[in-house]
Amino acid sequence: MTPAEIRAAVIDILETIAPDEDLTNLDDTKEFREQMELDSMDFLDIVMELRKRYRVQVPEEDYENLVSMGSTVSYLEPKMAGIPAE
Amino acid sequence: MYDSIIIGAGMSGLAAGIRAAYYDQKVCVLERHYTIGGLNSFYRLRGRNYDVGLHAVTNFTPPGAKKGPFARLLRQLRMTWDDFGLSPQLMSSISFPGIELQFDNNIDLLRSEVSREFPSQIDNFDRLIESLIDYDDLEQKHFETSTRERLEQLISDPLLIEMILCPIMWYGNPRERDMDWGQFCIMFRSLFLEGFARPFDGVRLILKKLVRKFRELGGELKLRTGVSKIKVENGRAIGVILDSGEELTGLNILSSAGAVETFNLCETEENIHAHTTGQLSFVEAISTLDKYPRELGHNKTIVFYNDSEKFHWERPTDDFCDIRTGVICTPNNYCYDEKDGDLPDGVMRVTALADYARWRNLDKVFYPKTKNNWFEQIQASAIRFVPDYRPHVIDTDMFTPHTIHRFTWHENGAVYGATRKWLDGTTAIKNLFLCGTDQGFVGIIGSIVSGISMANQHLLVRS
């Protein structure tokens, strides 16, 4: 997957977790929690959805990489490079 | 071999099951009763639908709200606001002799009532609201401090303290007399800062949606399937033995049967002190009327009443029931959708405190007689606070602590479970976890959130 495809995949996950959020103006450089109402349970859901959908494992010590869209995509890039886009 | 075995198909067990199944686990929910729901089930009698528990779904927040337990559970269960079909309450009250505080789903009404009846206390009341612990900051160490002591520090009029405690203890205090501060904060938020609502079709709507979701995701629900033992090897739970004798193995076991009840199922020396067993149980006198309560001039959703200045929250020790205090619920008095209209009949439900042991010890002849006798007394107590509906009663039903025990197996028929809570859900036995009432969140929304969070922490994240 390219970074753009990974971003789209993460957006899709966010839409599933928080269907009431408007994500069209999401700023990739800002933290998710500044822009959306995400609590710790929702945050874990991102990790678990990644595992469910793409078999990508995010160990607990890496959670800090998932604070914003930008950092999430860079963190996932090497892990998801080999996954074909849908 | 299951990834997760869940004991109990009440709100918490079903919610936990949905989470596990959603994340592709092989999961089963085992329920001893022939139907789902546990403490909040439903039944049909002489052609009418009854709910067991539901007075009000607490924690109500309107569509689009992103904060609070209700919004959180919708996101976690991948359900929509409409799935719960909730209609908000009209207005409720806390009624003591000669004084009443009304409240609805906007805290402003209760604030203005407090400032009218207790003008010197409104700043104290605001300070109380500010000092409530947030749901996410609940930790065992502040959880167990005394609510009465806290309130005495904040509020200087003892009558206001009793009036605040009455509804809050009624809707979620497992302890006698005093309450854990953590539990108080949870309940204060869920009653006054969030609010009351009800699905037009009652609790069956919520339960059916939960079960459908669980099954669609591949979960297995087994009714009439009681767990008689939890198998423990080297301090680790490895599976369950069913009432039928059949054995099932699982990597993790999550139980909503109650803490003491669950430990009693374990083949282990580990035993917990009986004094944590809850003592508080209820009777409920349900009347069907030939008129709508509003036609009798009754427009309130719930009335929490107490007939003296002091509120007594304890198991009756010298009689079957204590009818000095009670809760009167009128399921008709919600803002239902116009397309639904009103319920088919007028209904008044009155709950009173009751002593489990006394009810259990009655024989077949005296049990129904005692029920009839107390039905009359409970109604007579309630009509001091609502219009006299007795001439309009066309059908009745009543459940007792014995009924609650018989259909949910909770010790003492204790509706809010043990007097201490297991907030992190872990037990002395590895791979065995608790959810629901004894984890710490009670009520419909509370127990669903409990099931979700315990499934997340113990069934999903660690695996």
Ligand SMILES: Cc1cc2nc3c(=O)[nH]c(=O)nc-3n(C[C@H](O)[C@H](O)[C@H](O)COP(=O)(O)OP(=O)(O)OC[C@H]3O[C@@H](n4cnc5c(N)ncnc54)[C@H](O)[C@@H]3O)c2cc1C
């Ligand atoms: C009279 C009454 C009024 C209430 N009113 C309200 C209200 O108005 N609003 C509100 O929000 N809440 C209300 N509640 C509280 C609410 O119903 C409960 O807090 C909630 O349903 C608890 O859910 P739970 O999943 O924790 O437990 P339960 O519903 O008790 O679930 C446990 C399940 O485990 C099963 N089980 C037990 N032992 C075994 C075993 N060995 N093997 C297999 N299965 C087993 C039981 O049968 C039960 O189905 C009321 C409760 C009662 C009784």
